[in-house]
Amino acid sequence: MATDVQRLERSWAEPAGLLAWIGTVDHKRIGTRYLVTAAVFFAAAGVEASLMRAQLARPDEHLLGPERYDQVFSMHGLTMIFLFVTPMLSGFGNYLVPLMIGARDMAFPRLNAFGYWVFLAAGLFMYSGLLLGKAPDNGWFNYAPLSIQPYSDGPNIDFYAIGLLFLGISTTVGGVNFIVTILKLRAPGMSINRMPIFCWAILATSISIVFAIPSLSVAAGMLELQRSWGFHFFDTAGGGDPLLWQHLFWIFGHPDVYIIFLPAVGIVSSIVPVFSRRSLVAYDWVALATMATALLGFGVWVHHMFAVGLPQVSLAFFAAASTIIAIPSGIQVFAWLATMLKGRPVIRTPFLYVLGFLVSFVIGGLSGVMFAAVPFDQQVTDSYFVVAHFHYVLFGGAVFPIFAGIHYWYPKITGRMLDERLGQASFWLVFVGFNLTFFPMHIAGLLGMPRRVYTYPAGMGWDVYNLLSSIGAVVLVVGILMNLANLVQARFLGESAGPDPWLANTPYPRPPTTRYAAMVKNPRVAP
Amino acid sequence: MRRRISGFGPALGRRTPLAIGAVLLLTLVAAGCGENDQSTLAPKSSASDQIARLWWVMLVASAVIFGVVLVLLFVAVLRRRGAEPATTKGGGLWIPAIGGIAIPVVVLTALFALTLRTLPKTSPAAASATGLTIDVVGRQWFWDVSYPDKDVRTANELHIPVGVPVNVEVSSADVVHSFWVPELNRKIDMIPGQVNRVTLEADRAGVYRGQCAEFCGLQHAHMAFYVVAEPRAAFDAWLAREAKPAPAPATPELERGQQVLLGSACVYCHTIDGTNASGKIGPDLTHLASRRSLAAGLIPNSPGYLAGWILDPQHVKPGNKMPATDLSGTDLQALLAYLESLK
Numbered sequence: 001m002a003t004d005v006q007r008l009e010r011s012w013a014e015p016a017g018l019l020a021w022i023g024t025v026d027h028k029r030i031g032t033r034y035l036v037t038a039a040v041f042f043a044a045a046g047v048e049a050s051l052m053r054a055q056l057a058r059p060d061e062h063l064l065g066p067e068r069y070d071q072v073f074s075m076h077g078l079t080m081i082f083l084f085v086t087p088m089l090s091g092f093g094n095y096l097v098p099l100m101i102g103a104r105d106m107a108f109p110r111l112n113a114f115g116y117w118v119f120l121a122a123g124l125f126m127y128s129g130l131l132l133g134k135a136p137d138n139g140w141f142n143y144a145p146l147s148i149q150p151y152s153d154g155p156n157i158d159f160y161a162i163g164l165l166f167l168g169i170s171t172t173v174g175g176v177n178f179i180v181t182i183l184k185l186r187a188p189g190m191s192i193n194r195m196p197i198f199c200w201a202i203l204a205t206s207i208s209i210v211f212a213i214p215s216l217s218v219a220a221g222m223l224e225l226q227r228s229w230g231f232h233f234f235d236t237a238g239g240g241d242p243l244l245w246q247h248l249f250w251i252f253g254h255p256d257v258y259i260i261f262l263p264a265v266g267i268v269s270s271i272v273p274v275f276s277r278r279s280l281v282a283y284d285w286v287a288l289a290t291m292a293t294a295l296l297g298f299g300v301w302v303h304h305m306f307a308v309g310l311p312q313v314s315l316a317f318f319a320a321a322s323t324i325i326a327i328p329s330g331i332q333v334f335a336w337l338a339t340m341l342k343g344r345p346v347i348r349t350p351f352l353y354v355l356g357f358l359v360s361f362v363i364g365g366l367s368g369v370m371f372a373a374v375p376f377d378q379q380v381t382d383s384y385f386v387v388a389h390f391h392y393v394l395f396g397g398a399v400f401p402i403f404a405g406i407h408y409w410y411p412k413i414t415g416r417m418l419d420e421r422l423g424q425a426s427f428w429l430v431f432v433g434f435n436l437t438f439f440p441m442h443i444a445g446l447l448g449m450p451r452r453v454y455t456y457p458a459g460m461g462w463d464v465y466n467l468l469s470s471i472g473a474v475v476l477v478v479g480i481l482m483n484l485a486n487l488v489q490a491r492f493l494g495e496s497a498g499p500d501p502w503l504a505n506t507p508y509p510r511p512p513t514t515r516y517a518a519m520v521k522n523p524r525v526a527p
Numbered sequence: 528m529r530r531r532i533s534g535f536g537p538a539l540g541r542r543t544p545l546a547i548g549a550v551l552l553l554t555l556v557a558a559g560c561g562e563n564d565q566s567t568l569a570p571k572s573s574a575s576d577q578i579a580r581l582w583w584v585m586l587v588a589s590a591v592i593f594g595v596v597l598v599l600l601f602v603a604v605l606r607r608r609g610a611e612p613a614t615t616k617g618g619g620l621w622i623p624a625i626g627g628i629a630i631p632v633v634v635l636t637a638l639f640a641l642t643l644r645t646l647p648k649t650s651p652a653a654a655s656a657t658g659l660t661i662d663v664v665g666r667q668w669f670w671d672v673s674y675p676d677k678d679v680r681t682a683n684e685l686h687i688p689v690g691v692p693v694n695v696e697v698s699s700a701d702v703v704h705s706f707w708v709p710e711l712n713r714k715i716d717m718i719p720g721q722v723n724r725v726t727l728e729a730d731r732a733g734v735y736r737g738q739c740a741e742f743c744g745l746q747h748a749h750m751a752f753y754v755v756a757e758p759r760a761a762f763d764a765w766l767a768r769e770a771k772p773a774p775a776p777a778t779p780e781l782e783r784g785q786q787v788l789l790g791s792a793c794v795y796c797h798t799i800d801g802t803n804a805s806g807k808i809g810p811d812l813t814h815l816a817s818r819r820s821l822a823a824g825l826i827p828n829s830p831g832y833l834a835g836w837i838l839d840p841q842h843v844k845p846g847n848k849m850p851a852t853d854l855s856g857t858d859l860q861a862l863l864a865y866l867e868s869l870k
């Protein structure tokens with residue numbers, strides 16, 4: 001006599017065969033696909049970062065010429081933001097949200113699969129430019145009029161504009177899918193104020209996506225119209241305005257920072273209670289802070305443009321908005337601290353990565369608040385101080401949580417445990433390497449080193465900090481490779497995870513390949 | 528019973544982040560005191576001084592906040608650890624209420640007030656309140672500098688009198704650049720079709736390096752310039768000298784050098800006041816020999832470097848707009864001699 005679960009498994013089983021494998025609409029398979037594809041792009045971005053650090057290790061280095069260096073730094077930024085962090089977090093969302101809310105799958109499974117394939121195609125399209133030696137070479141925010149003829153004659157920027165248009169489609173359908181899934185498909189009894197905090201994060205991010213991406217798509221579309229069909233949106237000679245690009249880009253660009261950051265803190269809010277052995281303190285506040293961040297994120301874009309010559313009254317307004325946005329982040333940081341203080345923390349690799357996140361993110365948050373002080377922003381913007389700041393926020397604030405999430409959910413996805421000692425050793429290498437790479441950049445920036453220079457003269461006081469950064473990068477790369485080794489070995493040699501490897505006191509449906517509703521007992525602690 | 532926390536491993540590991548932070552903070556302070564050509568922490572004007580003070584205040588406040596968070600984190604992780612789940616539910620709300628709302632509201636309000644107080648001191652003064660106006664146009668990849676009152680045009684070098692607020696009006700002839708002399712003031716973007724202003728007022732005589740801060744293409748890294756602040760008399764003498772046309776060739780060799788220049792493609796891009804060379808695309812060469820550097824701060828202005836630049840500028844600064852010039856040895860010698868005479 002088959003149980004309900006066995007009957008469900010049978011009727012929902014995936015058909016076998018290559019075509020079925022390609023055509024799958026299963027949210028867990030698509031989620032895993034996002035995770036693996038994003039990891040491959042992460043490796044590419046890592047190679048690009050290593051090339052930059054090799055070039056900048058010494059003054060007046062000739063390893064890469066300006067043409068190569070510009071493509072490498074542009075592809076590094078584009079890859080990390082558009083092809084690694086966003087899809088990686090989308091992968092976690094795809095895999096986990098339906099399980100967490102007790103849904104059979106995403107609301108629109110085919111649209112979900114469509115989103116993945118468009119993302120893959122757009123990523124490969126952008127990288128095909130690199131194979132031709134004609135990759136985007138104007139940075140990830142690609143200011144006009146450097147992005148248009150006659151200053152960019154080659155196809156480089158077309159790879160950028162068209163690639164982003166398609167990525168925009170992929171991200172938007174993903175966002176819509178998450179919103180509908182979370183709002184309409186929650187299991188009976190799971191009111192929205194009992195939903196796992198990770199789902200709040202994905203909901204907030206998805207709402208941001210739906211409102212922010214149109215601005216990017218419009219900008220990329222106008223750019224391609226100007227480049228290929230002779231429109232005049234961004235050139236003064238034709239009556240256009242270069243600042244139009246900056247506004248359109250940053251109206252998307254700043255919310256995008258939170259599109260990256262919010263799911264990452266959703267992971268943190270999932271992991272902190274489990275390893276603190278108690279429920280999250282101030283669940284309601286954290287959920288509200290998540291939504292508030294997404295909302296306020298739309299009102300601060302001009303702090304990327306404080307040096308373009310705006311009137312003081314605009315500067316003051318956006319300075320105030322940029323100051324206020326620190327508060328929701330503060331609430332979350334102290335809610336996590338309170339959870340740990342009130343709990344009985346157990347240190348395991350996922351939690352170590354969360355602690356590494358907290359330390360890095362607090363530094364990045366504090367240097368971020370400094371940019372709301374307009375005169376200081378105008379002094380250090382576009383210097384290495386900014387490079388240091390946003391790596392603390394994006395690497396510290398998103399990549400550390402991603403590593404935490406990978407360690408935390410690897411047993412759930414594969415059924416096997418990662419090696420704990422290897423995991424902890426890799427954490428310390430990543431943590432030390434990260435700080436050694438990016439902390440000195442604060443100082444190089446304060447000493448006047450502009451960002452996006454392919455080389456710099458000796459005798460400016462920048463040499464030692466750049467050398468330290470390059471040494472740190474080596475340590476960081478070793479740490480990341482150690483993580484990779486751990487992931488690979490555990491796939492074949494790892495211990496069996498069992499039903500509840502972290503003693504999480506959460507519903508933990510063990511069989512990873514079948515899809516059935518999670519039996520949600522305690523929604524406030526994540527699966 | 529106290530168990531060793533596996534995650535914190537050897538004692539070294541426990542102190543590593545603190546030690547790194549302390550060492551880096553010390554080097555930062557040392558860097559602030561040292562002499563660097565382009566440091567935001569070595570202000571030579573009241574505007575940059577205001578910004579540096581703002582930085583030090585924010586740094587101290589941040590260090591305190593970071594220290595508190597770090598202590599809380601260590602206390603949380605090292606205290607009461609264990610595998611038994613905590614039985615307590617609820618409670619602890621006061622921690623985010625104080626740490627996440629009350630303290631930030633106070634600190635951020637103070638920061639905003641400080642920002643509003645500093646802002647006017649780094650904002651451009653009214654043109655009428657300044658003693659001199661200089662126009663700077665950014666071009667890929669050099670700085671086209673002119674003094675509109677005196678009909679003076681030069682490149683990659685601004686001379687200003689000490690103690691006088693100077694109104695710098697910046698724009699761009701091609702892509703977005705950014706005008707930045709960290710020791711004298713904040714940066715200001717140079718945007719095509721728009722004139723932005725920044726006030727420079729040096730406290731003391733000296734040479735201050737500036738550099739383009741907005742990515743502007745292949746040679747963004749090599750778009751530097753110098754601001755030479757000198758006493759009023761020296762500045763006036765410099766300006767009077769620059770306002771004169773180029774000296775006429777005084778010897779047959781200089782004569783020949785001038786002919787080489789006027790007979791070559793140089794004239795399409797460069798101006799030498801007093802001759803037929805009147806191109807506007809490249810830097811003005813009327814008083815080339817009086818300048819400190821060539822190729823926007825990239826190489827020193829000496830005959831050897833100048834010769835290398837003329838023969839193969841693409842080797843020195845790949846991607847720049849100047850083509851190579853093929854000259855015989857004697858023509859090159861004459862041209863160099865002529866250019867060196869343009870004091």
